[in-house]
Amino acid sequence: MGKRNNAMDPAGPVSHRVMPMGALFLLIALALVSCRGGRTERPPIHLNPNMMNQARYNPQTLSRNPPDGVVAFGRDARADGVGRADLLKEGPAQTGRDASGKWVARIPAAVTGDFINRGRERFDIHCAVCHGETGSGKTVLTEKGLPPPTALIDARVVAMADGEIFGIITAGARNMAGLGKRIPAEDRWAIVAYVRALQAARRGVPADLSDSQRGALP
Amino acid sequence: MVFPGFMNKVPMAVLAGALGLGAALTAAIxxxxxxxxxxxxxxxxQPIPFSHRVHAGDLGMDCRFCHNTVERTAVAPLPSGESCMSCHAFVKKDSEGVKRLAAAVAKNEAIPWVRVHRLPDYARFHHGVHVQAGVSCLSCHGRIDQMTQVRQVEPLSMSWCLDCHRKPEAQLRPAHLITRLDAVIPDPVATGRRIMESRHLKPSTDCSACHQ
Structure with a gap:
């Protein structure tokens, strides 16, 4: 009719003005809520830092130079990787060599199923990265430039004394760094046991088995 | 009449505004x-852009290859530069980061890694105890194996610690899956309850457990 309805406010009823405002407010609130715990390079802010940072040295933080007249003593004090606990009772189980300096032929520990399983776990952690889970020496790293590591199932390794394999794990060989600092001696022997198990699994022949075991073969 | 009529509404408006603002402020804090x-x-x-995604994820290296004493000691140690160089003497040796690493190792200098997960000095946390109990790395550090630059995903607050100390079942795993961050545990609560029973786990909620 061309005549304005006087009951209508020019900007529309109140509810029409409040609705977009409310929606906008809700959107802002939602956007803010999603900000919680977002990625930031800035360190956390602590409003009440009481005693959070105490006057002490935490592990693996930079320390001052040692005071005069003090000698370093600890697992890593010796450069050849023989740890402190090993130093206190140096013997074939810590060095892999017998009294005459020859590699010990057999693992100086009881080789049980648990021991070999422990060796498997440690092998998969520390060795499999380069030598492969089966000890084949073939991994993706050789494609990335790593010189091919020794295949642990090679006849050369099979012929080694247990002590020699232990010695190589401890001090390294060729391009391999020694792991003596990183793996306790007992675990290194367990790894030797598992390497022997890998070799047996790969190179074994039916003649290695007892009669009853052979009978169980499929 | 000294005041206009709308002034009658002012006290209520001020009160409502103050209450609303207070509520908003409380909620925000x-x-x-x-x-x-x-x-x-x-x-x-980090000073050298080390990617956990590449090392722990793509290459499938076990967490314990580098953080080697985490099962025995309070601290999960950072590896020595030599550990890195046992591979990086050959692999990616022309990259900027590896060059800086090699230079630091040659000079016997520490690399100033920036710590991400940090508890206050008055709280003691022992990694070994938790790993031995069956708590996976995942529970506190998240999917590190998917992070190019490590990011903290859990609050590591006291209430968060206590939540798990009161109800640890869902966070416990069999030993062989501790570092398998991608492993799916079929019935985590039942599994956790079995582990709790077999290892006689009774997580302490005493103050002195952590504040020694």
């Missing part, structure tokens, strides 16, 4: 003032 916001999300730039 409650929501953004705690560790779920202040701690979570911290992802500092």
């Amino acid at each position: 409650w929501y953004w003032g705690g560790p779920k916001h202040t701690e979570v999300g911290y992802s500092p730039k």
Whole structure:
């Protein structure tokens, strides 16, 4: 009719003005809520830092130079990787060599199923990265430039004394760094046991088995 | 009449405004003032851009290859530079980061890694105890194996610690899956309950357990 309805406010009823405002407010609130715990390079802010940072040295933080007249003593004090606990009772189980300096032929520990399983776990952690889970020496790293590591199932390794394999794990060989600092001696022997198990699994022949075991073969 | 009529509404408006503002402020501090916001999300730039995604994820290296004493000691140690160089003497040796690493190792210098997960000095946490109990790395550090630059995903607050100390079942795993961050545990609560029984686990909620 061309005549304005006087009951209508020019900007529309109140509810029409409040609705977009409310929606906008809700959107802002939602956007803010999603900000919680977002990625930031800035360190956390602590409003009440009481005693959070105490006057002490935490592990693996930079320390001052040692005071005069003090000698370093600890697992890593010796450069050849023989740890402190090993130093206190140096013997074939810590060095892999017998009294005459020859590699010990057999693992100086009881080789049980648990021991070999422990060796498997440690092998998969520390060795499999380069030598492969089966000890084949073939991994993706050789494609990335790593010189091919020794295949642990090679006849050369099979012929080694247990002590020699232990010695190589401890001090390294060729391009391999020694792991003596990183793996306790007992675990290194367990790894030797598992390497022997890998070799047996790969190179074994039916003649290695007892009669009853052979009978169980499929 | 000294005041116009609308002035009658002013006291109520001021009161409502103050209440609303107070409520909003309280809500904001409650929501953004705690560790779920202040701690979570911290992802500092490291001096050498080391990628856990490549090493732990793509290459499938076990967490314990580098953090080697985590099962025995309080601290999960950073590896020595020599550990890195046992591979990086050959692999990617022309990259900027590896060159800096090699230079630091040659000079016997520490690499100033920036710590991401940090508890206050008055709280003691022992990694070995938790790993031996069956708590996976995942529970506190998240999917590190998917992070190019490590980021804190859990608040590591006291209430968060206590939540798990009171109800640890869902966070416990068999020993062989501790570092398998991608493993799916079929019935985590039942599995956790079995582990709790077999290992006689009774997580302490005493103050002195952590504040020694």
